[in-house]
Structure formats: C-alpha cells, structure tokens
Amino acid sequence: MSSLRLATPEDLDRLMPLVAGFHAEEGIEQDDDTRRGALLPLLEGSPHGAIWMIGPRVAPVGYVAVSFGWSIEFGGIDVFLDELYVREKVRGRGMGSEALAALVRALSGQGIKAMHLEVDSDNERARALYERMGFQSRNRYHLMTHLF
Numbered sequence: 001m002s003s004l005r006l007a008t009p010e011d012l013d014r015l016m017p018l019v020a021g022f023h024a025e026e027g028i029e030q031d032d033d034t035r036r037g038a039l040l041p042l043l044e045g046s047p048h049g050a051i052w053m054i055g056p057r058v059a060p061v062g063y064v065a066v067s068f069g070w071s072i073e074f075g076g077i078d079v080f081l082d083e084l085y086v087r088e089k090v091r092g093r094g095m096g097s098e099a100l101a102a103l104v105r106a107l108s109g110q111g112i113k114a115m116h117l118e119v120d121s122d123n124e125r126a127r128a129l130y131e132r133m134g135f136q137s138r139n140r141y142h143l144m145t146h147l148f
Contacts (some may be wrong), residue, residue, distance in 0.1 A: 002101040007051040007063065009043045012036070015051065020083035026120075052106075054086060054090045062086035064099055066107075066115075074113040078140050083115035100133050118143050 007015060016035065023030055030038075042049045048067055055061035064084045071078040086096045107115070117135060119126050 001078050003056070004052045004054055004064070004106070005057070005094055006096050007053045009033070009040065011051075011053055011060075012039060012043060014060055015039060015043075015063060016051070018060065018085055018087070019083070022083055025085075025088075028029065037147045049082070052103060054095055054097070061095060062099065071114060077111055077114040078114040078116060079107060081115055084117075087138050095146065096129055100129070104133070 016032065016039070019035055019039065020032070023035070024027075042051050042065065049065065051063055051065045053060040053063055057094065062085045065082045067080045067082050069078050069080060070076065084096060084100065086099075104115070119130060121127075126145075139140060
C-alpha cells in the first residue's frame with residue numbers, strides 16, 4: 001500500500017503543497033515563508049522533530065510530522081504527533097493506518113515512552129483511525145495552548 005520514509009531537505013518542494021493542503025482543510029492560516037521556516041529544520045535533522053513522507057518518492061500522497069519532548073509522567077521521551085495528512089483522493093485505502101503503524105514501529109525501538117495527538121472531536125473518521133491504532137482519550141485532561 002504505502003511506504004514511509006524519513007523526509008530530507010530534497011523533499012521540501014513536494015512537502016510544501018501537502019502541508020498547505022492539510023492546513024487549508026484544518027483552517028490553519030500560515031503563509032509559505034512561515035511554513036517553509038517550520039519545515040526546513042525538521043528536514044535538516046533537528047532534534048526537536050521529524051517528518052516522514054507517505055507514498056512513492058517522486059509523488060508522495062501524504063506526510064506525518066512529529067515533535068519530541070520529555071515527560072516525567074511517562075518516564076522519558078514522548079512524541080507529539082503534530083500532523084498526519086493523506087491526500088483526499090487516496091483516503092480510505094489504509095495508507096494513513098499503514099503509515100501510523102510504520103511510524104509506531106520505527107519509534108518503538110528508540111526509547112519513546114508515549115505518543116500524543118490532538119484530534120478535532122467532530123472528526124469521527126480520524127478519531128476511529130487513532131482508536132484502532134491504540135490511542136486512548138485521556139478525558140480527565142484537556143489540551144490548552146498559550147500563543148507567544
């Protein structure tokens with residue numbers, strides 16, 4: 001079905017329209033310069049996160065981006081699944097599930113203790129995918145954000 005490979009700076013031109021597509025669907029307003037500035041360090045090997053491309057090298061159909069943190073509660077490195085996107089025209093073929101499973105396998109041997117994500121409570125399709133993949137809601141907690 002899909003393949004998952006770590007993205008590099010050479011993927012930036014193929015990644016930009018995918019990220020723009022995800023942002024448009026999610027109502028995230030961001031200009032291309034800001035988007036490029038957020039992606040490039042991750043493609044260049046920043047210790048703060050990584051991006052994987054989904055699909056063929058020459059024509060990827062999506063991407064998954066994570067950021068790394070540290071959790072006392074979970075006892076070490078934790079990961080925040082920042083963005084997971086598959087082009088609308090190829091959704092429903094299991095590529096998102098396969099990519100997420102491959103990501104979990106890739107990270108499991110790296111000392112990761114937990115992976116977190118945020119999903120729109122109205123997005124039943126995404127919630128079902130994440131639940132199938134073993135994510136559980138922590139109803140006692142509510143993600144809050146302070147913007148600088």
